[in-house]
Amino acid sequence: xxxxxxxxxxxxxxxxxPAAPHARKRERSAYLxxxxxxxxxTMMFAGLFFSYAVVRNDAPTWPPIGEPRLPIGLPALNTLLxxxxxxTLAKGLKRLRTGRATAFPGWLAxxxxxxxxxxxxxxxxxxxxSEGGLHASTGIYGSVFYGLTCFHxxxxxxxxxxxxxxxxxxxxxxxxxxxxxxxxLSAMFWHFVDVVWVVxxxxxxxx
Amino acid sequence: xxxHDEAHDSHGGGEHEEQHIHPEPTxxxxxxxxxxxxxxxxxxxIWLGLCWLAIGGTMAMMIRWQLANPGxxxxxxxxLVFGASGGVVSPASYTSLFTMHGTIMIFxxxxxxxxxxxxxxxxxxxxGARDMIFPLLNxxxxxxxxxxxxxxxGSFFVPMGAAAAGWTNYPPLSVxxxxxxxxxxxxxxxxxxxxxxxxxxxxxxxxxxxxxRAPGMGYFKMPLTVWGLWLTAILNALFVPVLxxxxxxxxxxxxxxxxxxxxGAFVKGGGDPLLYQHLFWIFGHPEVYILIxxxxxxxxxxxPFFARxxxxxxxxxxxxxxMVCVLSALVYGHHMFTTSMSPLLGQGFMVLTMIxxxxxxxxxxxxLHTMWHGAIRTPPPMMxxxxxxxVFGLGGLxxxxxxxxxxxxxxxxxxxxxxxxxxxxxxxxxLGSFASIYFWFPKMFGRQMNMGLAKLHFWLSFIxxxxxxxxxxxxxxxxxxxRLYDPSVYxxxxxxxxxxxxxxxxxxxxxxxxxxxxYNFVYxxxxxxxxxxxxxxxxxxxxxxxxxxxxxxxxxxxxxVTGPHEFNNPAVLKATGRDWIAQDVPIxxxxxxxSQSA
Numbered sequence: 165x166x167x168x169x170x171x172x173x174x175x176x177x178x179x180x181x182p183a184a185p186h187a188r189k190r191e192r193s194a195y196l197x198x199x200x201x202x203x204x205x206t207m208m209f210a211g212l213f214f215s216y217a218v219v220r221n222d223a224p225t226w227p228p229i230g231e232p233r234l235p236i237g238l239p240a241l242n243t244l245l246x247x248x249x250x251x252t253l254a255k256g257l258k259r260l261r262t263g264r265a266t267a268f269p270g271w272l273a274x275x276x277x278x279x280x281x282x283x284x285x286x287x288x289x290x291x292x293x294s295e296g297g298l299h300a301s302t303g304i305y306g307s308v309f310y311g312l313t314c315f316h317x318x319x320x321x322x323x324x325x326x327x328x329x330x331x332x333x334x335x336x337x338x339x340x341x342x343x344x345x346x347x348x349l350s351a352m353f354w355h356f357v358d359v360v361w362v363v364x365x366x367x368x369x370x371x
Numbered sequence: 372x373x374x375h376d377e378a379h380d381s382h383g384g385g386e387h388e389e390q391h392i393h394p395e396p397t398x399x400x401x402x403x404x405x406x407x408x409x410x411x412x413x414x415x416x417i418w419l420g421l422c423w424l425a426i427g428g429t430m431a432m433m434i435r436w437q438l439a440n441p442g443x444x445x446x447x448x449x450x451l452v453f454g455a456s457g458g459v460v461s462p463a464s465y466t467s468l469f470t471m472h473g474t475i476m477i478f479x480x481x482x483x484x485x486x487x488x489x490x491x492x493x494x495x496x497x498x499g500a501r502d503m504i505f506p507l508l509n510x511x512x513x514x515x516x517x518x519x520x521x522x523x524x525g526s527f528f529v530p531m532g533a534a535a536a537g538w539t540n541y542p543p544l545s546v547x548x549x550x551x552x553x554x555x556x557x558x559x560x561x562x563x564x565x566x567x568x569x570x571x572x573x574x575x576x577x578x579x580x581x582x583x584r585a586p587g588m589g590y591f592k593m594p595l596t597v598w599g600l601w602l603t604a605i606l607n608a609l610f611v612p613v614l615x616x617x618x619x620x621x622x623x624x625x626x627x628x629x630x631x632x633x634x635g636a637f638v639k640g641g642g643d644p645l646l647y648q649h650l651f652w653i654f655g656h657p658e659v660y661i662l663i664x665x666x667x668x669x670x671x672x673x674x675p676f677f678a679r680x681x682x683x684x685x686x687x688x689x690x691x692x693x694m695v696c697v698l699s700a701l702v703y704g705h706h707m708f709t710t711s712m713s714p715l716l717g718q719g720f721m722v723l724t725m726i727x728x729x730x731x732x733x734x735x736x737x738x739l740h741t742m743w744h745g746a747i748r749t750p751p752p753m754m755x756x757x758x759x760x761x762v763f764g765l766g767g768l769x770x771x772x773x774x775x776x777x778x779x780x781x782x783x784x785x786x787x788x789x790x791x792x793x794x795x796x797x798x799x800x801x802l803g804s805f806a807s808i809y810f811w812f813p814k815m816f817g818r819q820m821n822m823g824l825a826k827l828h829f830w831l832s833f834i835x836x837x838x839x840x841x842x843x844x845x846x847x848x849x850x851x852x853x854r855l856y857d858p859s860v861y862x863x864x865x866x867x868x869x870x871x872x873x874x875x876x877x878x879x880x881x882x883x884x885x886x887x888x889x890y891n892f893v894y895x896x897x898x899x900x901x902x903x904x905x906x907x908x909x910x911x912x913x914x915x916x917x918x919x920x921x922x923x924x925x926x927x928x929x930x931x932v933t934g935p936h937e938f939n940n941p942a943v944l945k946a947t948g949r950d951w952i953a954q955d956v957p958i959x960x961x962x963x964x965x966s967q968s969a
Binding site: 196200201203204205206207208209210212214300301304306 | 504505508570573574575577578581582608609610611612613615616617619620623624627628629630631641642643646649650653
């Protein structure tokens with residue numbers, strides 16, 4: 165058995181491909197897997213938005229009579245924060261790809277700060293709405309509001325954990341150029357969370 | 372073992388991923404427990420699934436016992452399981468039993484055996500890969516299934532017992548008012564974890580088939596098993612998350628006190644119990660095809676293998692399976708005809724449902740055409756495959772009455788429905804699983820199962836399973852509703868009681884017939900006759916390597932030049948004297964391999 169180990173690549177690669185085609189193919193597979201994963205998660209959020217559409221369609225008025233209005237200013241600011249975090253992450257990723265890895269930790273830090281700010285503001289919104297008398301258990305309006313935004317916030321937390329895991333070596337001064345693909349896949353997740361938020365902002369707060 | 376070094380080296384398919392040979396782990400834990408080898412994970416899934424199958428089957432026996440002998444203590448196990456009621460199945464336990472029977476069979480028996488087990492075993496071997504593309508994710512998928520199994524087992528031991536809202540888990544039964552207690556919440560959590568496991572598997576399967584097919588293995592050279600499993604994975608990736616969203620909302624309703632599924636009068640603005648049914652069946656209808664597609668794929672291969680003929684209409688079969696997948700997403704409303712949906716909408720769902728018979732019929736005719744004028748061999752895998760064709764035909768035909776609104780209004784929630792879905796997704800998948808186990812057992816364990824016992828097992832499964840579910844159709848036509856604790860107390864159903872007793876008798880026969888399988892399976896793993904490389908004389912790639920395959924499957928990734936079912940090709944017969952040819956061997960007289968695969 166051991167004689168078979170490490171005998172090198174079994175499939176001989178065609179010579180016209182550029183260097184290290186193996187790594188590039190692994191990257192493409194990982195990218196595909198991530199895309200499929202985000203597709204499945206899109207279906208999950210689609211199910212939640214579908215539910216929102218159904219209960220809203222059932223309700224004679226929306227918001228139901230007697231329920232407080234949701235704020236719009238702070239959530240709008242939050243939307244900008246999250247979009248900004250996507251932009252900074254994209255910037256950082258571009259630096260990493262083009263070989264200017266020293267600029268990457270700064271952009272990553274900006275992304276994480278914006279993400280944490282988003283969460284802080286979101287908690288503030290929950291608390292103020294809760295003080296205004298809207299609770300998850302008081303009616304369907306509260307159920308939709310807290311249910312959808314809390315579930316999204318869990319994804320922001322997951323995204324921050326992933327970015328944090330990248331930040332540890334990045335802030336320790338390690339050059340992450342070799343881990344570019346890992347960073348890119350994490351960024352895909354972060355952008356996904358942002359896009360979901362934009363849809364949530366428009367449906368839950370604006371419409 | 373046949374490889375074609377020259378053709379291999381000059382092959383120029385740039386899209387094929389390079390796969391290193393990793394050393395086989397040596398410690399027991401890494402080799403058999405926390406393994407990332409797809410063959411080990413497949414066996415783990417199959418063991419898990421078989422254990423759950425036994426538990427779910429025992430529950431079915433308890434249900435049948437109560438229906439045949441209402442109020443009598445259940446023999447042997449009764450005192451242990453239903454101690455509080457003196458061994459008698461109490462109404463509350465009965466509700467829990469049919470709930471958990473359905474849940475266990477669907478999410479913890481069929482899914483692990485066919486999708487987790489044979490999906491893992493067959494996909495890399497049949498497409499000529501060394502492993503799944505994400506081996507760690509694969510192992511994680513199995514361990515999530517174990518975790519969710521633990522949650523489900525635990526739910527039996529909490530106050531007020533396991534879930535009891537039916538496997539469909541409809542509100543208002545499934546909200547806190549209908550079924551209080553931790554058991555129902557643990558059900559929600561357990562199914563969510565099982566769904567997570569399934570999604571992980573699906574991502575892996577889809578990517579593996581796209582990225583790791585051996586050079587020359589075009590999509591239309593893949594065995595139909597792989598097609599079935601791949602389409603299953605796509606459906607899983609798309610629709611299990613929708614169940615996930617329903618479970619998240621239900622979890623919030625039960626734990627955080629939200630009101631998504633709580634009916635209107637108590638709630639400002641109004642939650643909607645029907646919303647759950649929509650979400651559930653958007654997932655649920657694709658799910659029934661998720662359960663049957665792997666079995667369809669497997670028997671679409673087994674029939675040409677044992678009829679010694681190329682599959683009739685291979686591409687048409689692929690097309691039919693794909694069409695079924697597309698249509699399965701568009702017909703969920705037929706589960707909800709009695710929820711006062713708009714008649715126009717109902718008719719749309721009815722027509723779309725009826726259209727599914729077209730691709731299903733294409734598959735069916737392809738199977739029959741494949742056998743037509745074939746030199747049929749009938750070892751146990753083929754017997755089970757033919758059994759699938761029979762019960763699926765029967766189940767499919769009864770589906771027409773449930774798809775038609777006017778007949779469904781009468782048959783809805785009767786034993787006719789129970790008979791129908793058991794024939795299609797229980798009996799067909801049950802027989803399909805055994806077809807797969809008997810067929811791939813030699814490759815998995817390097818030994819053969821006993822053919823005589825296997826044939827006995829077939830008849831003791833095939834006859835009772837048909838009798839049980841066909842009588843259920845008749846009882847349902849007589850009007851008996853499903854989920855009744857004791858039908859004999861209703862004057863209307865007293866005339867049906869003797870039929871109920873007969874269903875139970877044949878159900879016991881079915882249950883005890885499985886003893887022959889259990890004995891055969893366990894005995895053969897250790898003491899079975901050594902199997903050769905290719906005992907069934909078929910040409911798909913997994914049969915070109917030793918049984919059981921080495922850790923890395925293929926010493927050299929094969930170059931595929933031939934279709935999966937090239938039987939009785941005159942050129943091959945003339946050149947080799949055999950009626951089959953492996954997928955990595957060119958047919959004599961054909962163009963050289965490299966110009967074929969270009």
